[in-house]
Amino acid sequence: MGFGPYLLLATLEGLVQAAVLSITAAGLSLVFGVMRVVNVAHGEFVMLGAVIAWFTASLLTGHPAMGFAAALLVSPLLVGAVAFASERVVLRRLDYNPEATIVATIGLLYILQQTVLLVYGPDARPVDPPFYYTIRFPWFGYSAYKLFVIGAAIVIMGGIWFVLQKTRAGLVMRAAQYDRETAQAFGIPVDRVSAWVFALGAMLAAIAGVLVVPIQQAHYLMGADPLLLSFIVVIIGGLGSMSGTVLAAVLVGLSDGIISMMFSPTLAKMVSTLLVALVLVFRPNGLLGKAAR
Amino acid sequence: MLKVEGFDTYYGQSQALRNVSLTVAPGEVLCLLGRNGAGKTTTLKSIMGLVPPKRGRMSLGGVDLTGLPAHRIPKHGIGYVPQGRRLFAEHTVRENLEIGLMARGTGREAMERALGYFPALRERMGQRAGTLSGGEQSMLAMARALCLEPTIMILDEPTEGLMPSMIATIRDVVIRLRADDVGVLLVEQRIDAVLPVADRIAFMDHGEIKAELGIAEVRADTSILRTYLGVG
Ligand SMILES: Nc1ncnc2c1ncn2[C@@H]1O[C@H](COP(=O)(O)OP(=O)(O)OP(=O)(O)O)[C@@H](O)[C@H]1O
Ligand SMILES: [Mg+2]
Numbered sequence: 001m002g003f004g005p006y007l008l009l010a011t012l013e014g015l016v017q018a019a020v021l022s023i024t025a026a027g028l029s030l031v032f033g034v035m036r037v038v039n040v041a042h043g044e045f046v047m048l049g050a051v052i053a054w055f056t057a058s059l060l061t062g063h064p065a066m067g068f069a070a071a072l073l074v075s076p077l078l079v080g081a082v083a084f085a086s087e088r089v090v091l092r093r094l095d096y097n098p099e100a101t102i103v104a105t106i107g108l109l110y111i112l113q114q115t116v117l118l119v120y121g122p123d124a125r126p127v128d129p130p131f132y133y134t135i136r137f138p139w140f141g142y143s144a145y146k147l148f149v150i151g152a153a154i155v156i157m158g159g160i161w162f163v164l165q166k167t168r169a170g171l172v173m174r175a176a177q178y179d180r181e182t183a184q185a186f187g188i189p190v191d192r193v194s195a196w197v198f199a200l201g202a203m204l205a206a207i208a209g210v211l212v213v214p215i216q217q218a219h220y221l222m223g224a225d226p227l228l229l230s231f232i233v234v235i236i237g238g239l240g241s242m243s244g245t246v247l248a249a250v251l252v253g254l255s256d257g258i259i260s261m262m263f264s265p266t267l268a269k270m271v272s273t274l275l276v277a278l279v280l281v282f283r284p285n286g287l288l289g290k291a292a293r
Numbered sequence: 294m295l296k297v298e299g300f301d302t303y304y305g306q307s308q309a310l311r312n313v314s315l316t317v318a319p320g321e322v323l324c325l326l327g328r329n330g331a332g333k334t335t336t337l338k339s340i341m342g343l344v345p346p347k348r349g350r351m352s353l354g355g356v357d358l359t360g361l362p363a364h365r366i367p368k369h370g371i372g373y374v375p376q377g378r379r380l381f382a383e384h385t386v387r388e389n390l391e392i393g394l395m396a397r398g399t400g401r402e403a404m405e406r407a408l409g410y411f412p413a414l415r416e417r418m419g420q421r422a423g424t425l426s427g428g429e430q431s432m433l434a435m436a437r438a439l440c441l442e443p444t445i446m447i448l449d450e451p452t453e454g455l456m457p458s459m460i461a462t463i464r465d466v467v468i469r470l471r472a473d474d475v476g477v478l479l480v481e482q483r484i485d486a487v488l489p490v491a492d493r494i495a496f497m498d499h500g501e502i503k504a505e506l507g508i509a510e511v512r513a514d515t516s517i518l519r520t521y522l523g524v525g
Contacts, residue, residue: 168395175381175392182379184363185341186437187396191364 005139010261011254016146016215018253019153020208024226025233025245026160027204033240034177034197037091037101041108043227045083045202048112049075049209050127050218051120057127064128068214071127075210076203082112083202087195096194109223116220124222129214149211156207157246164242173197177240229256232272236279238289247287251275294318295340295371295445295476300349302339302500309335310346311500317445317476322467324487325480326521327497333480334376336497337447340478341373342366353445367396372443376450376480378434382423386414389422389433393440407439410466428459435466445476452486464490484511484518496521 001009028042052075057067086108094100133144164170175183176193184190208226209218216222233252237244252272259268279286295317302310309332317323325333338344340351342363350359353369367373372393381389390404408415411432417425422433431451438446448467452460467477467490481487487494488508495505503521511517 171384171388171391172395174384178381178383179379181343181363182375182381183392185343185367185373185375186392186441187364187367188392189362189364191362 001139005137006262007258008137009140009142010258012142012146012257013261014254014257015150015250016253017257018250019150020212021226021229021233021253022246022249023153023156023204023208023211025230025237025249026157026242027201027208028230029234029237029240029242029245030160030173030204031198031201032234033242034173035091035096035194036098037096037198038098038105039198039201040102040105040227041086041112042105042201042205042230043223043225044109044112045079045205045223046209046212046226047116047218047220047223048079048082049206050213050216050222051116051209051220052078052206053210053213054120054125054127054218065130067128068130068210071210071213072207076206079206079209080199080203084195084199087198091198092191092195113220113223120218120220122220124217124219126217127213143215145214149215152211156204160204160242228269229272232276234286235276236286238286241286241288244286244288294354295478296350296352297336297340298350300336300339300346300351302335302344302346304335304344309344309500310339313339313349313497313500313502315478315495315502315505317478319444319476320471320474322471322477322479322490322492324491324494325478325497326482326484326487326494328482331497332500333497334449335500337373337375337449337478337480340366340447341371367441370397370441370444372438372441372446374434374438374446374448374451376453378430380422380425380430380433380437383421385419385421386425386433387418389437390440393437396441399440399442403440403442406442407436410439410469411436411462428455428462431455431459431463435463443475445478446470447478449480450482451479452481460486488512 024042024046028039031037031039053071056071056074057064060067060070090104090108091101094104129145131145134141135144135147164174172188172193176188176190180190229252233248234245236252237248252275255271256268259271297316298314300310300313301308313336315323325336327333335344339346342361345360350357352358353371356369358366358369381392390407393407394400394404413429414432414436417429422430425433435451451463455463467479470477479487479490491508493505493507494511496503498521506517
């Protein structure tokens with residue numbers, strides 16, 4: 001295969017990464033933006049989403065598309081419920097104190113991880129993609145499911161934009177994000193909004209988990225990479241900036257995908273980390289972030 | 294009638310308000326004057342539930358509001374213009390007003406009425422609040438609070454940093470509100486900003502209300518100002 005086609009393949013792989021990453025990071029960014037909570041357990045919500053997808057798919061025999069569709073519904077709902085409960089039981093009681101919530105979400109990370117280890121076991125298990133179809137390029141064939149993932153991410157990001165910018169719920173979330181105190185002075189129950197935002201962030205992570213599991217297999221330790229990469233993306237994009245998050249996800253996903261394929265995954269992670277360092281030095285608020293108020 | 298009785302408010306260990314009591318009747322303008330750090334903003338934030346007082350009671354029109362969480366207070370008809378405006382700067386003018394409407398579920402007519410006070414905002418509805426001029430931002434902060442059709446308006450230094458013509462506009466709105474039977478609690482640092490509109494003046498220092506005087510008494514004897522504010 002010549003360099004051109006190889007680059008095309010690497011770019012496609014990078015875009016798939018970027019797609020999943022943008023959904024995951026959007027959740028992290030939303031939670032940080034509105035609640036100022038750094039959710040260290042965010043990657044575990046991806047993992048939980050993937051594992052629940054496996055359970056759902058293995059319970060529903062028949063066409064794999066059925067299991068997949070069911071997982072796309074069941075996973076986010078269950079994970080959202082877990083997140084909502086953790087918010088009410090733990091984060092809220094800590095009054096969203098920045099340091100305390102970091103420690104608490106580290107605890108949540110281990111609880112989720114170990115519970116899944118107990119219930120699901122240490123094996124990595126695949127879930128069938130909803131359809132097997134290969135798109136034939138002149139130089140190589142490419143999984144249509146992966147292109148579907150890219151499309152799904154675009155739809156989901158569009159959906160997030162629509163909700164945030166065009167609905168009442170979005171207006172309330174943005175107001176709570178911008179200025180908690182003034183939002184309350186205008187009747188916005190910032191506390192309750194926080195619980196829903198935390199659930200919503202986890203649901204996005206779960207959707208990302210369901211989308212990757214046909215590509216990657218479900219495993220109880222699979223949350224680490226999405227967490228690290230989401231942090232990188234959110235920092236590069238600018239904390240709390242949704243458009244920055246998308247931009248950074250595409251940058252990081254593409255560079256990670258391309259460098260992983262052309263050179264090595266280790267070099268790819270090094271480049272991403274270096275990118276974070278550079279951004280922190282030259283644009284401490286991220287590419288599209290605003291100065292802290 | 295807004296009635297505050299015996300507010301004691303703390304920031305951590307340090308006491309910011311000591312036994313603060315005040316009343317604002319419908320159609321009345323009570324001005325709270327005091328130097329930097331006297332506790333004026335803290336008084337307003339305690340009323341709004343944003344910095345809850347440790348002791349004290351509050352009621353509005355006979356309804357006890359003591360201890361309500363901050364987000365439940367505006368529903369009772371208290372409109373708040375915070376110090377420094379605190380607009381949602383990344384939101385459009387329209388969205389800022391819509392947030393005002395949400396507070397009590399008031400409808401479009403309320404927005405129309407609020408815009409009636411500040412027609413200049415009509416041409417800016419789609420613009421982001423952060424890009425407005427200082428005067429327009431003040432108007433928007435007032436209009437946002439008016440959107441909830443308040444029976445009590447609480448204004449924290451609304452004329453801070455404004456040109457004289459804008460100060461006159463804000464003053465006219467306060468006078469119109471009073472005529473419409475709205476009670477106004479107006480915080481200012483400078484006496485000349487409130488003399489034309491005040492019915493009563495409360496002087497605050499070190500977290501306490503040191504004196505409360507009718508406007509006639511203040512006008513009759515301006516040496517009082519020197520006593521409480523260190524100004525003539
Ligand atoms: N968030 C806070 N944490 C701790 N102390 C505070 C806080 N806000 C205000 N204070 C203190 O409480 C006291 C009263 O402050 P407040 O803001 O109510 O004064 P003010 O009369 O509104 O002053 P200004 O005219 O400057 O607005 C001051 O000593 C101030 O330093
Ligand atoms: Mg003040």
